[in-house]
Every structure is written in C-alpha cells, then in structure tokens.
Amino acid sequence: MLGELRLIRDWWREDVDYRWVVDAIATRSALGALKTAVGLCGLAAPIIAVLTVLSPTRPTDSVSCVLLWLLVGSGVAWCARWLLRPWPGETESLVLIAVADVCVTAVCALSPGYVARAVGMMMLLIIGIYVSALHSPKVLAAQTAWSLLAAGLLAVPLLRSGDVSSAMIMILGMAAAVIVPPGLQICYSLLRNEMLCDPLTRLLSRRGLDYYSAIWFARPAASSSCVMMIDLDRFKVVNDTHGHAVGDEVLVATAERLRRAAPRGSIVSRFGGEEFAIVVRLPIDAAVAVADELRRAVAEPIGSIAVTASIGLAAFAAPGDPARACELVRQTICAADGAMYRAKQQGGNAIVVAGSVSEPARQVG
Known part of the structure; x- marks a missing residue:
C-alpha cells in the first residue's frame, strides 16, 4: 500500500516537459499524423451541434439555436487551427483544451438527446487522454474535475424528467471513464522515467x-x-x-x-x-x-x-x-x-x- 501511495505522490509532483514530449513525437515523424487526428476528432462537436439544430427535437428558443450556430463556428475554427497550423506551444495548447472543454459541454447542454450527451462525455474523455500525454498531473486533475462537473450537470435534466436510469448511466460511466487518463499518465510517467x-x-x-x-x-x-x-x-x-x-x-x-x-x-x-x-x-x-x-x-x-x-x-x-x-x-x-x-x-x-x-x-x- 505504501508503495502505491508513494507512486501516486511522485506522479502528482512530477513536472512534464511539454516541448520535450512534442519533440520526441516529432523525431518519429508522427507529429503531423497526430495533429491531423486531433483536428478531425474535434469535428465531432460542431457536427453534433449542426445535427441538433436540424433535428425535429431541436431547441425551440432562438437563443439556444443561435448559441449552437456560434458553437459550430467555434468548433470549425478550432479544427481548422489544428489542421492548418503547426503544433501549438504549451500555453496555446492549454487554451485550446479549455476551449474544447467549454464547447463540448455547451453543445451537450443544448442538445436534448441522450445520445448526443453520451458522445460529448466520450469527447471529454478523449481530451483527457490528450492532456495525460502532454501536460502535467495538475492540468489533468483540472480537466478531470471539469468532466465530472459536466457529467453531473448534464444528468440533472434527466433526473428532473424522471429518467433516473439514463442519468445514473451517464454519471457512473463518466466516473469510471475519468480513471483512464490518470492511469495512462502514470504509465507514461513510469515509461518516461525508465527511458530517462x-x-x-x-x-x-x-x-x-x-x-x-x-x-x-x-x-x-x-x-x-x-x-x-x-x-x-x-x-x-x-x-x-x-x-x-x-x-x-x-x-x-x-x-x-x-x-x-x-x-x-x-x-x-x-x-x-x-x-x-x-x-x-x-x-x-x-x-x-x-x-x-x-x-x-x-x-x-x-x-x-x-x-x-x-x-x-x-x-x-x-x-x-x-x-x-x-x-x-x-x-x-x-x-x-x-x-x-x-x-x-x-x-x-x-x-x-x-x-x-x-x-x-x-x-x-
């Protein structure tokens, strides 16, 4: 037990050299492919927003529709930045992560369907995996806390409508999923330390x-x-x-x-x-x-x-x-x-x- 606690303590205190990780990926000629993959994954949020606006169950108020179209534009701009520009520096990467978290959560909140919200939760998990590979444990903890808060807030309308099972599935699924990025980051840390x-x-x-x-x-x-x-x-x-x-x-x-x-x-x-x-x-x-x-x-x-x-x-x-x-x-x-x-x-x-x-x-x- 003491060994596991020591491992978690060392992981939490560890600094991650963002530029070193990016350079290590670049030396294997994989940075371009990874950048394209990140950009394409980001298209899911604006596509969900478009489908929500065009669906029969779209929000009835004009404010929500306008917000969804704004999120579509923001999502497309986010993806274009990844696809058309060089890999971001550390500060810009953090900004892009924050924008992605907010946009995905907003799209999920404005989408009435349970399926769209479930996909949005998976997107937050993917963002967490990105953070676990490139940023520090403290950044990952902040992103994980946001994901859990988003899951809780999105479950509230389901509980109010009496769909307790769907709400519990969303909360429990996200609670289980947020274990993955920290677990991956600890593995990355052990492998990196072994290599160094x-x-x-x-x-x-x-x-x-x-x-x-x-x-x-x-x-x-x-x-x-x-x-x-x-x-x-x-x-x-x-x-x-x-x-x-x-x-x-x-x-x-x-x-x-x-x-x-x-x-x-x-x-x-x-x-x-x-x-x-x-x-x-x-x-x-x-x-x-x-x-x-x-x-x-x-x-x-x-x-x-x-x-x-x-x-x-x-x-x-x-x-x-x-x-x-x-x-x-x-x-x-x-x-x-x-x-x-x-x-x-x-x-x-x-x-x-x-x-x-x-x-x-x-x-x-």
Missing part, C-alpha cells in the same frame, strides 16, 4: 539530464546554479585489472555515493562511461564546497579498490526562457567538461572551476 534512467546505476541518463535541466532552469531562481562534471581517474585500469563486472560494481557504488552526498533536490546523472554530471542550485563558492565533499566521498575505498575523481565546475544563470535554457545548459556542461579535463591533466583527484570569458579556470585545493 541509466539501467546500470539507476541515476538519470544523459537524456534525463537534458530533460530535467530544461524544466529546472526554465524557472526563475533566487540563486545561480552550477554544473559539475565528474570523471573517475584511471578507471580503465580497474576494468583491465579486475574485469568489467567489478568495474560495473564500482560505478554502481560511486553513483550511490554521489546521490547521497549531493544536496537535496540536485540533478544527478551518469553522463556516459565513468563520467557523471550533477546540477546544483547553489552559488559558486557553496558549489565548490559540495564538489570537495563529492571528491572525498568518491575517494573512499570500495572493498580493495580505490578510485579518485576529477571534477570540473561551471556556473549557470537561468534565463527563464525554456528554449534559451536548453542551449545554456549545454554550454555550461561543455565549460564544466573542459574544466574537468584540466583537472585530469593536473594529475586528477582535483577540482577546477571554469572561468568566464575574461577569466582563466582556477584549481581548488
């Missing part, structure tokens, strides 16, 4: 570092951040002397030491081979002290084997722009990587801080 983790050390992989750094650095922060590049000195000797299985054990033990010694909330990753990357939200002087703790933690013997680490450190000021953040993170990693190689050239087991354009790198300790 290094299978040996269970630290974040290089891709995971990019993913979480983009989320982290896109937010404004009171203090600067630093990137540490950590490389184990003469690790090839360990593999050549003791074998790759023992080398893997050393990597796993080192990864666990780095995870424990890094400040709470840091991004800790295996960058590749025997190289690790850690991102901390600390000013440079505090980050140097942390880097020294990490260096000493790595140097503790692992059984009969002792390894040391060369650490390169570079500071980073978050720009608050996600696109710019990704670029600056990569530049900072390159600067820290260069400082790390200078530490290795000086004999290893050392820390070198990357300088600015006008200031040379400096060795610590």
Whole structure:
C-alpha cells in the first residue's frame, strides 16, 4: 500500500516537459499524423451541434439555436487551427483544451438527446487522454474535475424528467471513464522515467539530464546554479585489472555515493562511461564546497579498490526562457567538461572551476 501511495505522490509532483514530449513525437515523424487526428476528432462537436439544430427535437428558443450556430463556428475554427497550423506551444495548447472543454459541454447542454450527451462525455474523455500525454498531473486533475462537473450537470435534466436510469448511466460511466487518463499518465510517467534512467546505476541518463535541466532552469531562481562534471581517474585500469563486472560494481557504488552526498533536490546523472554530471542550485563558492565533499566521498575505498575523481565546475544563470535554457545548459556542461579535463591533466583527484570569458579556470585545493 505504501508503495502505491508513494507512486501516486511522485506522479502528482512530477513536472512534464511539454516541448520535450512534442519533440520526441516529432523525431518519429508522427507529429503531423497526430495533429491531423486531433483536428478531425474535434469535428465531432460542431457536427453534433449542426445535427441538433436540424433535428425535429431541436431547441425551440432562438437563443439556444443561435448559441449552437456560434458553437459550430467555434468548433470549425478550432479544427481548422489544428489542421492548418503547426503544433501549438504549451500555453496555446492549454487554451485550446479549455476551449474544447467549454464547447463540448455547451453543445451537450443544448442538445436534448441522450445520445448526443453520451458522445460529448466520450469527447471529454478523449481530451483527457490528450492532456495525460502532454501536460502535467495538475492540468489533468483540472480537466478531470471539469468532466465530472459536466457529467453531473448534464444528468440533472434527466433526473428532473424522471429518467433516473439514463442519468445514473451517464454519471457512473463518466466516473469510471475519468480513471483512464490518470492511469495512462502514470504509465507514461513510469515509461518516461525508465527511458530517462541509466539501467546500470539507476541515476538519470544523459537524456534525463537534458530533460530535467530544461524544466529546472526554465524557472526563475533566487540563486545561480552550477554544473559539475565528474570523471573517475584511471578507471580503465580497474576494468583491465579486475574485469568489467567489478568495474560495473564500482560505478554502481560511486553513483550511490554521489546521490547521497549531493544536496537535496540536485540533478544527478551518469553522463556516459565513468563520467557523471550533477546540477546544483547553489552559488559558486557553496558549489565548490559540495564538489570537495563529492571528491572525498568518491575517494573512499570500495572493498580493495580505490578510485579518485576529477571534477570540473561551471556556473549557470537561468534565463527563464525554456528554449534559451536548453542551449545554456549545454554550454555550461561543455565549460564544466573542459574544466574537468584540466583537472585530469593536473594529475586528477582535483577540482577546477571554469572561468568566464575574461577569466582563466582556477584549481581548488
């Protein structure tokens, strides 16, 4: 039970990098097909509205008919936006979701038939599935709450007319259906985390570092951040002397030491081979002290084997722009990587801080 509660807690706290998900779909050449599918699915609401206006049981008051025609126009414009324009950014996507929820609910409320309302509830479920794939759990919770509220409100006329069975079917069906998007999102989260983790050390992989750094650095922060590049000195000797299985054990033990010694909330990753990357939200002087703790933690013997680490450190000021953040993170990693190689050239087991354009790198300790 505790495991399930922890899973739900971690899911609720998770941030979703909307742009990263969209780019991942685009790399598989599936973004165009998905965009077309979303646009075509959106045609259901205006079609229902047209059929409602033209049906014998259409609303008798002129206001409802005018509203339905306005919803037809809004629905067609919504679909045209998806079909004719590029994939929306995150903010526009949220606006389109809100418009879709309101339009679908309004069409259902103005349509007297039970079938139209049932189809509308299914459309709200489809919108929830879209949200579960691309947006955060909190956005999905808001959309799910809207769907449940809509189902409850649309069931009221059925209850007043004495059609209790149809009303209960709508409420229970929607209550069961809203379980699907959160369940899917939890599965997406588990699969995404598995893809972003290094299978040996269970630290974040290089891709995971990019993913979480983009989320982290896109937010404004009171203090600067630093990137540490950590490389184990003469690790090839360990593999050549003791074998790759023992080398893997050393990597796993080192990864666990780095995870424990890094400040709470840091991004800790295996960058590749025997190289690790850690991102901390600390000013440079505090980050140097942390880097020294990490260096000493790595140097503790692992059984009969002792390894040391060369650490390169570079500071980073978050720009608050996600696109710019990704670029600056990569530049900072390159600067820290260069400082790390200078530490290795000086004999290893050392820390070198990357300088600015006008200031040379400096060795610590």
